[in-house]
Amino acid sequence: MEYTGAEIVCESLLQEGVEVIFGLPGGAVLPFYGALSGYPQLRHVLVRHEQAAAMAADGYARVTGKVGVCTATSGPGATNLVTGIAGAMMDSIPMVAITGQVPKPAIGRDAFQETDITGITLPITKHNMLVMEVDDIAPAIKEAFYIAQSGRPGPVLLDIPKDVLAGEKRPFVWPETLNLQGYYPPGEADEIQLNQAVELINQAERPIILAGHGVLISHAYSELRELAEKAQIPVITTLLGISSFPTDHFLHTGMPGMHGMAYASLAIDKADLLVSLGMRFDDRVTGRISDFAPNARVVHVDVDPSEFHKNVKATVPVLGDIRKVLNQMLPLVNRRTHVDWLQYIDTLRAEHPSLYIRQTDELLPQFVMKQLSDVTEGNAIIVTGVGQHQMWAAQHYAYKNPNSLITSGGLGAMGFEVPAALGAKVGSPDKVVWSIAGDGGFQMTMCDLATAVENNIDVKFAILNNGVLGMVHQWQEFFYDKDFFATVYSGNPDFVKLAEAYGIPGIRVTDKTQVEAAIRQAMDTPGPVVVDFIVKRDEQVYPMIPAGESVNEMMEEPVPERIF
Amino acid sequence: MNGNGRHHTIIALVHDRPGVLTRVAGLFRRRGFNISSLAVGNSEQEGLSRMTFVVDGDQYTVDQATRQLDKLIEVVKVANISDEEIVSRELALIKVKVTPETRGEILEMVHPFRAEIVDVGARSMVIEVTGSGDKIQALYSLLEPFGVLELMRTGRVAMVRGLSEGRVSDELVLDYHGDHLKVNEAYEVGSY
Ligand SMILES: Cc1ncc(C[n+]2csc(CCOP(=O)(O)OP(=O)(O)O)c2C)c(N)n1
Numbered sequence: 010m011e012y013t014g015a016e017i018v019c020e021s022l023l024q025e026g027v028e029v030i031f032g033l034p035g036g037a038v039l040p041f042y043g044a045l046s047g048y049p050q051l052r053h054v055l056v057r058h059e060q061a062a063a064m065a066a067d068g069y070a071r072v073t074g075k076v077g078v079c080t081a082t083s084g085p086g087a088t089n090l091v092t093g094i095a096g097a098m099m100d101s102i103p104m105v106a107i108t109g110q111v112p113k114p115a116i117g118r119d120a121f122q123e124t125d126i127t128g129i130t131l132p133i134t135k136h137n138m139l140v141m142e143v144d145d146i147a148p149a150i151k152e153a154f155y156i157a158q159s160g161r162p163g164p165v166l167l168d169i170p171k172d173v174l175a176g177e178k179r180p181f182v183w184p185e186t187l188n189l190q191g192y193y194p195p196g197e198a199d200e201i202q203l204n205q206a207v208e209l210i211n212q213a214e215r216p217i218i219l220a221g222h223g224v225l226i227s228h229a230y231s232e233l234r235e236l237a238e239k240a241q242i243p244v245i246t247t248l249l250g251i252s253s254f255p256t257d258h259f260l261h262t263g264m265p266g267m268h269g270m271a272y273a274s275l276a277i278d279k280a281d282l283l284v285s286l287g288m289r290f291d292d293r294v295t296g297r298i299s300d301f302a303p304n305a306r307v308v309h310v311d312v313d314p315s316e317f318h319k320n321v322k323a324t325v326p327v328l329g330d331i332r333k334v335l336n337q338m339l340p341l342v343n344r345r346t347h348v349d350w351l352q353y354i355d356t357l358r359a360e361h362p363s364l365y366i367r368q369t370d371e372l373l374p375q376f377v378m379k380q381l382s383d384v385t386e387g388n389a390i391i392v393t394g395v396g397q398h399q400m401w402a403a404q405h406y407a408y409k410n411p412n413s414l415i416t417s418g419g420l421g422a423m424g425f426e427v428p429a430a431l432g433a434k435v436g437s438p439d440k441v442v443w444s445i446a447g448d449g450g451f452q453m454t455m456c457d458l459a460t461a462v463e464n465n466i467d468v469k470f471a472i473l474n475n476g477v478l479g480m481v482h483q484w485q486e487f488f489y490d491k492d493f494f495a496t497v498y499s500g501n502p503d504f505v506k507l508a509e510a511y512g513i514p515g516i517r518v519t520d521k522t523q524v525e526a527a528i529r530q531a532m533d534t535p536g537p538v539v540v541d542f543i544v545k546r547d548e549q550v551y552p553m554i555p556a557g558e559s560v561n562e563m564m565e566e567p568v569p570e571r572i573f
Numbered sequence: 574m575n576g577n578g579r580h581h582t583i584i585a586l587v588h589d590r591p592g593v594l595t596r597v598a599g600l601f602r603r604r605g606f607n608i609s610s611l612a613v614g615n616s617e618q619e620g621l622s623r624m625t626f627v628v629d630g631d632q633y634t635v636d637q638a639t640r641q642l643d644k645l646i647e648v649v650k651v652a653n654i655s656d657e658e659i660v661s662r663e664l665a666l667i668k669v670k671v672t673p674e675t676r677g678e679i680l681e682m683v684h685p686f687r688a689e690i691v692d693v694g695a696r697s698m699v700i701e702v703t704g705s706g707d708k709i710q711a712l713y714s715l716l717e718p719f720g721v722l723e724l725m726r727t728g729r730v731a732m733v734r735g736l737s738e739g740r741v742s743d744e745l746v747l748d749y750h751g752d753h754l755k756v757n758e759a760y761e762v763g764s765y
Contacts, residue, residue, distance in 0.1 A: 189646065
C-alpha cells in the first residue's frame with residue numbers, strides 16, 4: 010500500500026504512540042490535516058493561537074513524561090510557535106513540532122507565508138530538520154522523537170514542504186534503527202566519578218541536596234528520597250525541581266534563590282557540600298556566583314556535560330542519568346545522621362519564617378495559594394504564569410505528587426498558565442488541574458478559554474487579579490523609585506463576564522472569607538471555571554535577593570511582631 | 574599550557590548535511606565564542622566532514638565551546654587537540670604587485686619559504702605558500718612593501734600525530750530500543 014507524505018506522518022506518529030496533537034491549520038500544513046481527519050486515534054485539539062499549541066504540548070509532556078506534539082502552518086503559524094518552543098528548550102521538555110512549509114519549488118523565493126523556521130528555531134531547538142523527500146519523513150520522525158526524549162530532553166522541529174506532504178505516494182517503512190552516529194545519551198556514571206562523589210557525601214557534615222528538574226525528568230524521586238533519608242541530607246528544590254521531593258517531608262528545606270525561602274538560601278551559604286542533581290545553577294538560584302555557597306564543595310550530577318563548570322565549578326562532576334546514578338550511589342552511601350546540621354536549619358526556619366502570611370482582613374494572594382493548597386490537600390496539578398503569583402505558587406502550595414508544579418522556569422513566559430494547563434489536563438485527565446494566572450499573563454492567552462470549552466477540558470482558572478504587572482511593579486517599587494510606569498492595567502475586562510461570554514461559570518472573590526467556598530464551588534462544578542480573585546495590589550514577594558546580589562543582601566518581609 | 578587568551582585548536586567530525594555550518598557558526602556566536610579561523614572539508618568517511626577551528630579564549634571558553642559543539646546532533650565527535658602533538662598547516666594565496674625591477678627580488682625572497690608562483694601577470698603575481706600561520710605571516714610582511722593586492726588564507730587544518738584522538742571509526746548505529754531510552758518505562762505518577 011502506498012501513502013502520501015501526510016499519511017506517512019500520521020502512521021509514524023502512531024508508531025511513536027502519539028495520542029494527541031495540539032495545533033491550528035493553514036495552507037501549507039493542510040495536507041497533513043487532510044490526512045489527520047482519517048486518523049481518529051490521533052486526537053487533535055484545535056487551539057486559538059499557535060503559541061497555545063506549543064505550550065499545551067509542553068504542559069502535556071511535563072505531566073505525562075511523553076513527547077508533546079504540536080503543529081502549525083508555515084510562516085505566521087510557525088513563528089507563533091516560537092515562544093512555546095523556546096520555553097521547552099530552556100526547561101528541557103520533550104516536544105516535537107511539525108510545521109508545514111511552502112512547496113519545494115517556492116522555497117527561497119519569499120513565497121507567501123514562507124519563513125525560514127528551521128533557521129529561526131536553530132538556537133531554541135535541540136534539533137530541527139527540513140524534510141525534503143517523502144522517504145525521509147518516517148526516519149525524520151523517528152529521529153525527532155528519540156532526540157526529543159533521550160538524554161537531556163528538548164524540542165525538535167520538523168518542517169515539511171506542502172508538496173512533500175501531498176505529492177507522490179510511497180510505501181510506509183518504519184525504520185528499525187536510527188543512524189545517529191555520535192549521539193550517546195549518558196546512562197550510568199563512571200566508577201571513578203561515582204566513588205569520588207560518594208566519598209564527599211560520606212564525609213560531609215553539612216550537606217545539602219539541590220534537586221532540579223532533572224530529578225523529575227528521569228523519574229528519580231523515590232531514589233532521591235532514599236538518598237536523602239539514608240544519608241540524612243536536607244533537600245532544597247529549585248523552582249523546576251519543586252515536587253521532586255514531598256513538601257511535607259521533614260528533610261524538605263524549601264526553594265533557594267531570588268524568591269526562595271530565606272532559610273534555604275542561608276543553609277546553602279553554610280553548607281559544606283552541595284549534591285546538585287539535575288540542576289544548572291541558574292542565576293536566579295545562585296545570585297552573585299562568587300558569593301554562592303562559599304563553604305561548599307560541589308557534586309554535580311547531570312546528563313548534560315556542558316552544564317559542568319558552566320556557572321559553578323564542580324568539585325566532582327558526575328555524568329549520567331540521575332536515576333541510574335542515584336541507584337549506583339545508594340548502596341555506597343553511608344547511613345548517617347546530621348543532627349547538629351538539621352537543628353541549625355531548624356533554627357534558621359524559626360528565625361526566618363519566610364512562609365508566614367501576615368494576619369489581615371485584606372485578601373492577600375499568598376492566602377489564596379495557601380487556601381488552594383489546603384482545599385486540594387496538595388494533590389492538584391498547579392500550572393502558573395510568570396510573576397508574583399508564580400512565586401507565591403512555588404512558596405505556599407504544599408506539593409504532594411511528582412510533576413505537580415508546571416511552570417515556565419527558564420524562559421519565564423507570561424501566558425503559559427492557560428495553554429499549559431490545558432495540556433496538563435489532557436495528559437492527566439484524572440487530576441484536578443488549577444491554572445494560576447496573573448491578570449497580565451491571563452490576558453496574553455485567554456483566547457484559549459475557547460479551547461477548554463470546545464474540548465471540555467476541565468481546568469479551573471484562578472486569576473490572582475492585582476490590576477498590575479505585579480512582578481515588574483515590585484521591581485519598580487524596590488529599584489526604580491516607585492516609578493510605576495507602564496505596569497498598571499486600568500482597562501482590564503470583567504473576567505466573570507468574560508467567562509460567561511465563553512459559556513462557563515465565573516466567580517468573583519473580593520473577600521478573604523469567600524476564598525475557600527469559591528475554590529470548592531469551582532471544583533464541584535464540572536468543566537472549566539474562572540475564579541477572579543481581586544487581591545491586594547501592592548503586595549511584594551518576599552524574601553528577595555536582588556538580581557546579581559548574594560544572600561547577604563536578602564530582603565525579608567518586614568514582620569511587625571516576630572512570631573515564634 | 575593552559576594560559577589565558579591563547580589559541581586553541583579544536584577539530585570536529587560532523588555529518589555532511591545542509592545547515593551544519595550555520596548551526597556551528599550560530600552556536601559560537603550565541604555563546605560569545607570567537608572563531609579566529611575555520612576550515613571544513615570532506616573526511617575519510619563518506620558523509621562526514623572534518624572541521625578545524627581555531628578558537629581564542631581561556632580554558633573555560635574553550636571547554637564550553639567543545640562541550641556545546643558536542644551537543645549538536647550533527648557533530649559526531651569533537652576534540653580539543655591544543656595540548657596534543659599535532660601537525661597543522663595553512664595555505665595562503667598572495668597576489669602581489671610586480672614591476673620588471675621587483676620581479677627578481679620577489680622571486681628570491683619567496684624561495685626560502687618553499688612557496689610557489691602559481692600565476693604571473695604583467696603587473697602582478699600570485700604566490701602560494703603552505704605552513705604554519707607564523708610562516709605565512711612572515712612572508713606576508715616581507716611582501717607588503719611591494720604592494721599586496723589580495724590575500725586569501727584557508728584557515729588552519731590540523732591533525733594529531735600518530736594514533737590519537739580525532740580519529741573516529743565507530744560505525745555506531747543506535748538501536749532504537751537501546752538501554753538509554755525510557756520511552757516504554759512505566760511512568761509512576763504519585764510515588765516518591
Ligand atoms: C511574555 C512576557 N513578557 C514580559 C515579561 C516580563 N514580566 C515578568 S513578570 C511580569 C508581570 C506579570 O504580571 P501578571 O501576569 O499580572 O502576574 P503578577 O506578577 O501580577 O502576579 C512581566 C511583565 C515576561 N516574563 N513574559
